Amino acid sequence: MIEFRDVGKRFADGTVGLESLTLTARAGEITVLVGPSGCGKTTSLRTVNRMVEITSGSVHLDGRDVAAADPAELRRGIGYVIQQAGLFPHRRVIDNVATVPVLQGLSRREARARAAEVLERVGLEAFAQRWPAQLSGGQQQRVGVARALAGDAPVLLMDEPFSAVDPVVRVELQDELLRLQADLGKTILFVTHDIDEAIRLGDRVAVMRVGGRLAQFAPPDELLAAPVDDFVAGFVGRDRGYRRLGFVPATALRLVDLPTRADANGSSGVPEEWTVLLDGAERPAAWLGPDGARHDLGSLYVTDDHDAASDGAGTLRGALDAALSSPAGRGVAVDGQGRYRGGVEADDVLALLDRGRETERSVARPGDTRR
Numbered sequence: 550m551i552e553f554r555d556v557g558k559r560f561a562d563g564t565v566g567l568e569s570l571t572l573t574a575r576a577g578e579i580t581v582l583v584g585p586s587g588c589g590k591t592t593s594l595r596t597v598n599r600m601v602e603i604t605s606g607s608v609h610l611d612g613r614d615v616a617a618a619d620p621a622e623l624r625r626g627i628g629y630v631i632q633q634a635g636l637f638p639h640r641r642v643i644d645n646v647a648t649v650p651v652l653q654g655l656s657r658r659e660a661r662a663r664a665a666e667v668l669e670r671v672g673l674e675a676f677a678q679r680w681p682a683q684l685s686g687g688q689q690q691r692v693g694v695a696r697a698l699a700g701d702a703p704v705l706l707m708d709e710p711f712s713a714v715d716p717v718v719r720v721e722l723q724d725e726l727l728r729l730q731a732d733l734g735k736t737i738l739f740v741t742h743d744i745d746e747a748i749r750l751g752d753r754v755a756v757m758r759v760g761g762r763l764a765q766f767a768p769p770d771e772l773l774a775a776p777v778d779d780f781v782a783g784f785v786g787r788d789r790g791y792r793r794l795g796f797v798p799a800t801a802l803r804l805v806d807l808p809t810r811a812d813a814n815g816s817s818g819v820p821e822e823w824t825v826l827l828d829g830a831e832r833p834a835a836w837l838g839p840d841g842a843r844h845d846l847g848s849l850y851v852t853d854d855h856d857a858a859s860d861g862a863g864t865l866r867g868a869l870d871a872a873l874s875s876p877a878g879r880g881v882a883v884d885g886q887g888r889y890r891g892g893v894e895a896d897d898v899l900a901l902l903d904r905g906r907e908t909e910r911s912v913a914r915p916g917d918t919r920r
């Protein structure tokens with residue numbers, strides 16, 4: 550757990566980097582700091598490993614004031630990933646990754662074994678013997694993340710680690726981080742200026758404003774549903790209502806029965822209604838339209854894929870997207886193994902949303918002006 554208690558930082562030239570920042574990054578969670586350029590994100594991050602010394606307040610790591618720790622020892626317990634990966638150009642990938650365990654006291658041999666393990670985990674074992682210059686930007690970033698993970702540090706500071714790569718690779722890196730984090734459960738403090746990245750990765754998101762002040766600290770769902778003021782509302786963006794659907798589980802959504810047919814018999818007659826063709830394992834293969842032609846299924850709504858919440862599966866967003874992207878006007882629902890479960894209708898999703906709004910209104914406390 551990382552606690553900022555009333556932390557202030559005034560630089561030598563008088564610039565205020567942080568003004569009484571108070572927030573707690575919980576153990577085992579990803580806490581994201583997001584905000585416009587110059588709002589103090591990097592400064593906050595660096596107070597944790599004392600690359601920046603604060604001028605008021607205190608920072609605590611698992612209850613210990615970092616000011617009382619030896620900086621070198623403190624940093625050995627904290628992984629640090631920066632934008633340009635920060636790899637040593639004259640060391641092969643495997644030795645780059647082995648650096649941290651060596652610093653932590655493992656023999657070179659043990660450290661290399663550990664590095665090989667981590668490279669395998671992030672799918673980079675084939676690159677172990679390459680030099681950093683022989684990797685793409687995205688691969689270098691992955692090595693940077695692997696290097697941070699190779700240490701046993703339970704705490705990871707990540708400063709815009711994915712901002713130098715193209716949007717497609719960036720989403721891949723985000724997925725990879727979420728997958729690794731599901732296994733590792735580290736305490737991660739992550740800095741970005743990209744609100745979409747913040748919402749995708751953060752268990753909790755701190756929106757900061759220039760002057761090093763905290764505007765709002767909340768789980769992504771709450772940030773989208775109830776921004777505290779115009780600054781936060783503007784920052785989280787215009788389509789926040791739609792994006793929030795990605796955080797609402799579709800547990801109460803009713804599935805409808807759709808006409809189905811074995812794919813093997815697909816060509817035996819033109820159906821009256823849109824019909825789902827199923828393969829031998831009960832998995833949807835295509836729509837058969839009333840025109841007698843096969844059509845693409847559109848995106849599928851996965852009913853019980855709990856790991857995929859960030860992709861909207863199992864959420865109202867996943868359900869609505871399936872309904873809207875289907876040529877049949879109704880979406881196809883499958884289980885985690887891809888087997889046919891039923892159909893989803895956009896109207897049902899919208900009705901659920903209406904019901905949700907009514908419940909929220911009835912539980913909103915008098916005087917609570919945020920909703």
Ligand SMILES: Nc1ncnc2c1ncn2[C@@H]1O[C@H](COP(=O)(O)OP(=O)(O)OP(=O)(O)O)[C@@H](O)[C@H]1O
Pocket residue numbers: 560561562564565566584585586587588589590591592593742
């Ligand atoms: N060493 C320094 N001396 C003086 N001012 C500094 C120093 N380091 C940072 N600052 C100032 O402190 C403020 C916060 O900087 P910081 O780098 O934390 O912002 P940031 O939110 O990470 O910005 P960005 O998204 O642009 O990286 C800025 O106004 C910056 O100019």
